[in-house]
Amino acid sequence: MSKVCCYTSITYSYLDRARVLVESVKRFHPDWEFVLLLSDEAPTGFRFNPAEEKFDRIVTIEQLNIEDWRRWMFGHDIVELCTAVKGTMMARLLHAGYDYVVYLDPDTAVFSPLDEMMELVEHRSVVLTPHIVSPEATQNGVIDNEIGSLKHGVYNLGFVAVRNIASGVAFGNWWRDRLLAYCHDDVPNGLFTDQRWCDLVPALFDDVGVLRHCGYNVASWNLSGRPIAFTPAGEVTAGNMPLRFFHFTKVNTVGEAMLERYAFGRTEVFELLRWYRERLAAFRAEGLPAGWWAYGTYADGTPIRKAERLLWRVRGDLREAFKDPYASGQGSYSEWYACNGVVAD
Amino acid sequence: MSTNLYAANLAPLPGAQADGGVPIHVHDGWSFRRAGNAAKDVILQAVPTAERGKHWPARLSDEPVMSQASLRGHIAAVNRSHSGGMVLAFSHDHYLTIWGGVQNCVGDEQAAMNASGWSYLHICPNTPRPHLGENTAARDTTYIISLNGLRLGVATLEDLNETLAYFGTNGLGFTCVVHHLLGFAPEHVAMLWRSAGQRGQSGYFWTHDLFTLCPSIHLLRNEATFCGAPAASSTACRICNAGVARRGHEERLIAFFEEFRPAVLAPSETLLQFWQKHAKYAFSSVAVVPPCTLELELAPQKRALEERPLRVAFMGAPIYHKGWFSFESLARWHAYDPRYQFFHLGQGVTDVPNLVHVEAKVDRTDRGAMIRAARENEIDVVVNWSLCFESFSFVTHEALAAGVFVVARPESGNIAALLNSRYQGHGRLVGSEIELQASFESGEILEWVGASKRGYGNLVAGRGVADIVCAGSVNV
Numbered sequence: 001m002s003k004v005c006c007y008t009s010i011t012y013s014y015l016d017r018a019r020v021l022v023e024s025v026k027r028f029h030p031d032w033e034f035v036l037l038l039s040d041e042a043p044t045g046f047r048f049n050p051a052e053e054k055f056d057r058i059v060t061i062e063q064l065n066i067e068d069w070r071r072w073m074f075g076h077d078i079v080e081l082c083t084a085v086k087g088t089m090m091a092r093l094l095h096a097g098y099d100y101v102v103y104l105d106p107d108t109a110v111f112s113p114l115d116e117m118m119e120l121v122e123h124r125s126v127v128l129t130p131h132i133v134s135p136e137a138t139q140n141g142v143i144d145n146e147i148g149s150l151k152h153g154v155y156n157l158g159f160v161a162v163r164n165i166a167s168g169v170a171f172g173n174w175w176r177d178r179l180l181a182y183c184h185d186d187v188p189n190g191l192f193t194d195q196r197w198c199d200l201v202p203a204l205f206d207d208v209g210v211l212r213h214c215g216y217n218v219a220s221w222n223l224s225g226r227p228i229a230f231t232p233a234g235e236v237t238a239g240n241m242p243l244r245f246f247h248f249t250k251v252n253t254v255g256e257a258m259l260e261r262y263a264f265g266r267t268e269v270f271e272l273l274r275w276y277r278e279r280l281a282a283f284r285a286e287g288l289p290a291g292w293w294a295y296g297t298y299a300d301g302t303p304i305r306k307a308e309r310l311l312w313r314v315r316g317d318l319r320e321a322f323k324d325p326y327a328s329g330q331g332s333y334s335e336w337y338a339c340n341g342v343v344a345d
Numbered sequence: 346m347s348t349n350l351y352a353a354n355l356a357p358l359p360g361a362q363a364d365g366g367v368p369i370h371v372h373d374g375w376s377f378r379r380a381g382n383a384a385k386d387v388i389l390q391a392v393p394t395a396e397r398g399k400h401w402p403a404r405l406s407d408e409p410v411m412s413q414a415s416l417r418g419h420i421a422a423v424n425r426s427h428s429g430g431m432v433l434a435f436s437h438d439h440y441l442t443i444w445g446g447v448q449n450c451v452g453d454e455q456a457a458m459n460a461s462g463w464s465y466l467h468i469c470p471n472t473p474r475p476h477l478g479e480n481t482a483a484r485d486t487t488y489i490i491s492l493n494g495l496r497l498g499v500a501t502l503e504d505l506n507e508t509l510a511y512f513g514t515n516g517l518g519f520t521c522v523v524h525h526l527l528g529f530a531p532e533h534v535a536m537l538w539r540s541a542g543q544r545g546q547s548g549y550f551w552t553h554d555l556f557t558l559c560p561s562i563h564l565l566r567n568e569a570t571f572c573g574a575p576a577a578s579s580t581a582c583r584i585c586n587a588g589v590a591r592r593g594h595e596e597r598l599i600a601f602f603e604e605f606r607p608a609v610l611a612p613s614e615t616l617l618q619f620w621q622k623h624a625k626y627a628f629s630s631v632a633v634v635p636p637c638t639l640e641l642e643l644a645p646q647k648r649a650l651e652e653r654p655l656r657v658a659f660m661g662a663p664i665y666h667k668g669w670f671s672f673e674s675l676a677r678w679h680a681y682d683p684r685y686q687f688f689h690l691g692q693g694v695t696d697v698p699n700l701v702h703v704e705a706k707v708d709r710t711d712r713g714a715m716i717r718a719a720r721e722n723e724i725d726v727v728v729n730w731s732l733c734f735e736s737f738s739f740v741t742h743e744a745l746a747a748g749v750f751v752v753a754r755p756e757s758g759n760i761a762a763l764l765n766s767r768y769q770g771h772g773r774l775v776g777s778e779i780e781l782q783a784s785f786e787s788g789e790i791l792e793w794v795g796a797s798k799r800g801y802g803n804l805v806a807g808r809g810v811a812d813i814v815c816a817g818s819v820n821v
Contacts, residue, residue, distance in 0.1 A: 111580055230566070234575025234582060243580075256389075260382065267384040271567045274388050275584035 002099040004032045004118075007089055008106045009082045011040035011293045012048070012285060017106040017248075019283035020276065022054045024110040024245075032102075035059060037089050039073070039081050041294035046287050064088050066180065074325040075313035076183065077306055078293050083157075083193040084183035087176035094164050094172045101172075105158035108217070109276060110245045111236055116213050117161055117244070124209035125167035126201055128155040129217040134225040140261065145221045151187050153195030155210075158247045159217050160198070167206040174204065184313075214239035219247035220258035228268040236272070248276050300328035308337050383670040384569050391568040391586040394476040394560040404471050405439075406499050410487060413504040419497055420466070420512060427493075429462035430518035432814070433509070433541055435534055437527035439469050439489055441496060444708035446739050447553045450612075450636040451524055452494075452709055454809020459493055461815050463520075467491040468537075470528035471499055476560045477594055478530040486533060502533055510540040521548035522810055523607070527556060531601040538605055547629045549810050550607040552620050554736050560594050561587035563733040565666055571734050571756060574623040595625065602626035610634045610810065612737035615762040619734065634807065639742050641802035655791055658688040658724040658749070660705075660715055660740045663695055668730025671778050675728065675785055676700050684788060690718045707739075712806065715740075719747030720801070725794050726750045730781070734758035745771055746802040750794045752781065770798035 006025055010018045022034045034054070039061040042048050050058050064085060066072055076084055086103055093101045100121055104110075121127045131149045136142045162168040175197065184191045191197075202208045214226040218238040226239030236243040249255055251273065263269050297303050304326075312318055312325055312333065319325075322333035329335065420431070434455070440448035455465040470478055471487040478486075483503035490497045490505070500508075513519065519541035523534065538548060556562040558574050566572035566585045575581050577595060582588035606629045611617035614633050621631065657676075663669040673695070676687040680699045689695060690705045705718035719727075727744040729751055735741070735758040744751050745763075751772030753760040764772040773793050775781045784790040 230570075230572070230581050232573050232575065234572065234579025236580045236584070260385065265382070267382065267388055267569060270385045270388045271569070271584055274391055274567055274586070277389075278393075278586075 001031065003097070004029070004100045004102065005035060005093050005096075005098040006032050006102040006104060007035040007037055007093065008104055009037040009039065009086050009089065010106045011038070011078060011082060012042060012046070012288055013040075013078075013292055014082075014106045015048075015285040015288070016280045016283045019054070020109055020279045021104060021106055023279070023283075025104070026054060028110055028113040033057070033098075035089075035093070037061070037064075037085055039085055039295070040292075043289055043292055043294070046285075046289075046292075048285075059089065061085055064092070071319065071323075071325060072180070073295055074304075075309055077185070077309060078296060080183050080185055080193055081295070084179045086157075086194060087172070087179035087183075090160075090162060091169075091172040091176040094162060094169050097164070099164050100161060101164070102161045103157075103159065104245070105247065107248045107251070108158055108245050109248065109279075111243045112215075114216075114244050117211055117216065120209045120211055121161045121163050123207075125163055125165055125205055125207040126171045127161040127209040127211050128157075128198060128201060129159050129211050130154055131156045132222045132225065133212040133214065136224065138224070141224050144261075145224070148221065152192045153197075153199055155195065155198045155201075156217050156219070156221075156247065157193075157195045157198055158219075158249075159245070171201065171205045171208075213244070214241040215244040217245060217247050218243060219249055220255065220262055221249075223259065223262040223269060224264070227263070227266055228272060229266075230268060236268075246272055246276075248273070251277055251280065295326070297326075298328040298332070298334045299326055300334075302328060302334065308334075308341065311337065311341060383665055387665050388567045388569045393586050394590055398474040398476055401473055401475065404487070405473060406471055406489060408499055410501050410504070411490075411498040413500075413508055416490070416497070416500055416504060416508045417511065419492055420464075420508065420517075423464040423493055424512075424517060427459070427462055427464035429458075429464075429815075430520060431464045431466055431512075432458050432810070433519050433521045433537065434465060434467045434524060435522070435526070435529060436467070436469055436524035437529075438473060439491070439496070440467065441491055441494060441709075444706070446636060446737065447524055449707075449709065449712065450551075450553065450807065450809060453636070453806045454522070454811060455494055457808035457811030458814070461811055463814070465493050468505070472528065474528045476590060477526060477597060478528050478533070480530045480532045483533070483536070486530075502536070506536055506540050509537060513540060513542045519543065520546075520810070520814055521607075522551070523549070524551045525553060525556065526598075527562070531597045535601055535604060543605060548605055548607045549610055549813070550602075550628070551610045551612075552616060552736070553612060555616075555620070555734070557598055557620070557626065558595075558623055559587055560590045561585070563666060565733065568666070569732070571732060573734075574619075599625060599627075602628060608632065608813075610813075612636050613759040613762065615759040616734075616736040619758075632813065634809065634813070636737060636807045636809075637739070637742060637804045638807065639746055639802050639804055641745065642800045654684055654686040655726060655794060656686050656688060656722065656724045657726045657728060657790075658690050658719065658722075660690045660719070660727050660729070660744060662691055663689065663693050666732045668728070668732060671730040671781065672728045673697055674778075675782065678782065679785060684791065685785065688722055688724060690715060690722070690724070707743075712804070715743040716747045716804065719744065719749050724749050726752060726790065728781070729753045729757070729760060730778070731757050731760065735760050738763070741772075742804055746804050748799040748801050750797045750799060752784075752790070772797070 008018050008021055018036055025034055033056045036055040036058045038058055073081055090101055132145050136146050162172055178197050179194055182191055183193050185193055215238045218226055229237045259269050325333045436451050440451040458465050468488045471489050484501055486502035487499050490500050521538045521541055521543045554562045555564045564572050564574055566581055572581055577591045582591055606627045608630045609628045610632050612635055617631055617633055659672040661667055676697045679685045688701045688703055690703045692706055703718045703722055705714045707714045727749045729740055738760045741751055741760045741763055745768055752775055755761050755774045761774055764774055
C-alpha cells in the first residue's frame with residue numbers, strides 16, 4: 001500500500017483548526033499519516049500533551065534544521081512564517097520516503113474521500129487547485145476573484161499534493177529554497193507568500209496536474225461558481241460535484257460576509273460554517289492566551305511590529321550587528337529600532 | 346403539529362421583533378429586501394439539542410411528590426366508575442394547560458375514552474427537554490400525573506411503576522398510548538409499559554411529527570431546511586445540530602419498538618408513508634387517525650373581490666419554520682399596495698406596517714377561534730409557507746373551513762397532499778418564494794382566488810385511539 005503523509009502548519013493559536021482538520025482527514029483516510037508542523041512554543045502553564053492528540057507526529061520549526069532559524073524566523077510575520085516552513089517540510093517528507101505528500105491548510109476540513117486527487121497524483125508529479133475554475137459573471141467576482149487570483153496567485157496553496165518521483169522531489173526542493181528566501185507578503189513586488197511562486201510550477205516541472213474538480217478547495221472566492229447543496233441522501237455537493245474539502249478562510253464576521261456575498265441568497269454554506277464553528281469550540285485550546293505566538297514578541301513581551309521585521313529582513317548590517325533579534329533592553333535590536341527605526345505600521 | 350411549549354423555548358430570532366429590513370420597500374412596486382438573512386441567522390444560532398436542553402427548566406413543578414398511597418387511592422376511585430380499563434397516555438407536556446395540536450388530540454382522546462367507559466391516566470415529564478430524557482434512577486425521575494382531565498400532582502417513576510404493577514396484578518387492564526416521547530427516557534416508558542402488562546399486546550404509538558426519526562422533530566437540518574431523513578451516517582447528519590444525537594436517539598427507539606412492536610398511528614397518510622419509508626422500527630400495524638376531520642359545505646362562498654383589497658393572512662405563530670418571514674416580506678413589499686390588505690391571525694405582536702393583527706388563540710375552550718377570526722375578517726388567502734413537512738396542518742384545515750384559499754409549498758407534506766387531492770381548487774402550490782412574490786406583484790394571485798372553489802365548513806374533533814381501542818383492532 002502506498003504511504004501517504006498529510007501535514008499542516010500552525011502556531012498554537014490555530015491548534016483548534018488543526019484538530020478539526022486531522023479529525024476530518026482521519027475519518028476518510030485513516031491510513032494516512034498526519035504530521036503537525038508547529039512554529040511556536042507553549043506558554044507557561046498551557047497543557048499540551050501530544051499523546052492525547054490525533055496527530056501521528058509533531059515537528060517543531062526548531063527540528064527543521066533551517067540554518068540560523070531564529071534569526072531567519074524574525075524576518076517573517078506569523079502568516080509568512082507558517083507558510084515559509086511548508087516547503088522545507090514538504091522536501092523533508094519526500095526525502096523520508098513517503099510515496100505521496102499532501103499539504104492542507106489548517107483551516108480546511110475534509111467532507112468526503114479525496115479520491116479524485118489521489119487518482120490524479122498517481123499519474124502526476126504535483127497537483128494544484130486553482131482558486132477559480134470558471135469565469136466570473138459579476139463585476140464583484142471579477143475584482144475579488146479573477147483580479148484577486150492575478151494578484152495573489154492562480155492556485156490556492158491551501159492544498160498541494162506531490163508524488164515522490166524525480167519531478168515531484170525537484171518541485172519540493174525548489175519550493176523549499178524559494179520559501180526560505182522569499183516567502184513574503186509583498187504583492188506590489190510580485191510575491192504573495194508561497195502562492196505566486198506556484199504560478200510558475202506548471203512551467204517549471206513535468207507532469208503537473210491541475211485539479212479543477214468543483215468539490216476541492218471550495219471557499220468564498222469560488223463559491224459563486226460552485227454553490228453548496230445537499231442531496232436527498234444527505235451528501236453535500238459543490239457545483240453539483242461531491243464536496244471533498246472546504247477552506248474556511250476566516251470564520252469571523254469578515255469571512256461570513258464574504259460567504260454571504262457569493263452565496264447569492266443560498267444558505268447551505270452557512271450550515272458548513274455553523275458546523276465548523278461548533279467543532280472549533282469543541283477543540284478549543286483550553287488555557288491558551290488570546291493571540292498567543294511565542295515568536296511574536298521580544299524577550300520582554302513587547303509585540304514585534306511588522307515594520308521591525310521588514311527592516312531586519314532587508315538590512316544585512318542590522319542582521320550582522322544584532323545576533324539575537326528577539327532580545328530586549330540595552331544594546332538590543334529592539335532598542336536600536338526605537339531610536340532609529342521608522343514607525344511604519 | 347404544534348408543540349408550543351417547545352417553540353416558546355427556542356431562542357428568539359434576530360430581527361423577529363424589530364424591522365430588520367432596508368426601507369426600500371415602502372412604495373408598492375418595490376421589492377422588500379431584508380438587511381439580514383433570516384435563514385442564515387437561524388442556522389448560525391442552531392446548537393445541539395442537548396446544549397439547548399441545558400437551558401430548559403430543571404423541573405416544571407417543585408411541589409412535593411404525592412405518596413404512592415395517594416396515587417393508588419385516586420386510581421382505585423376512578424376504577425369503580427370506569428369499567429372499560431385504563432389508558433396510560435404519554436405526551437411531552439401538560440395537555441390540560443398548554444394548547445396546541447398534539448395537546449388537543451390528547452384532550453379529545455381522553456374525552457372519547459372517558460365517554461366509552463375508560464379512565465385516562467396522563468403522564469408528562471416534570472423535566473421537559475427538547476430531546477429524549479436521560480435514563481435516570483426511578484426515584485429521581487418525576488412526572489406530572491393527570492387523571493380523567495384533572496391534574497393529580499407530581500409522582501416519582503418509582504411510585505408510578507409500583508402502582509401500575511399493583512393494579513396490573515389485581516386485574517386492571519391497561520392500554521398504553523404514546524403521543525410524544527420528548528423529555529421521556531424510552532427506557533422509563535418501557536418499564537411502565539411492562540408493569541402495565543403491555544408486553545405481548547399492542548400498545549399505540551403516535552407519530553404526530555417526526556421525532557421518532559430524529560431529535561429535530563420537524564427534520565429541519567440545522568433548524569432551517571427539511572432534510573428528508575437521510576441515513577444517520579450521512580454528511581448532512583454529521584454537520585446538523587441534531588445529527589450527533591440522532592444515532593443514540595434511533596438506537597434507544599429501536600430497542601423500544603423491538604420490545605413492544607406497537608401499532609403506529611399517524612395523523613395523515615402522507616406522514617405515515619414517509620415514516621414507513623424512513624423508520625427502522627418494528628411495529629405490529631399502522632393506521633391513519635386524523636386529529637380532526639373537515640366537513641365542508643358544498644356551496645362556495647363567492648365574495649366580491651373587486652370591491653375591496655384581497656385579504657391575505659398569516660395564521661398562527663410568527664416563527665421562522667412556519668414561514669413567517671416569507672409572509673412578512675410580502676406584507677412589507679405590498680404594505681401600501683391598494684390591491685392587498687395583510688392580516689396576522691394569532692398571537693405575538695409584530696411591527697409590519699399596515700398589518701392588521703387579529704388576536705386568535707385556539708385552546709381547549711375555544712377550538713374554533715382561528716376559523717372564526719378568518720371568517721369575521723373575511724380573509725381570502727392564507728400564505729401557509731411552512732418550511733416543515735407538515736404531518737397534518739391544523740392551519741390548513743382551519744383555513745379551508747373558513748373558506749380561505751391556501752397558498753403553500755409543494756414540499757409542505759400534508760398541506761400539498763390535501764391541495765393535490767381532496768381539496769383541489771381550494772388552494773395553490775407555488776414552487777418557490779420568487780414565484781410567490783411574482784404572483785402578488787403581477788396580481789396573478791387575484792385570478793387564482795377568483796377562480797377558486799371555497800366554502801365554509803366545520804372541523805369535527807377526532808377521538809384519538811378511542812375507536813380503535815373500543816373496536817379492538819387496528820386497520821393494517
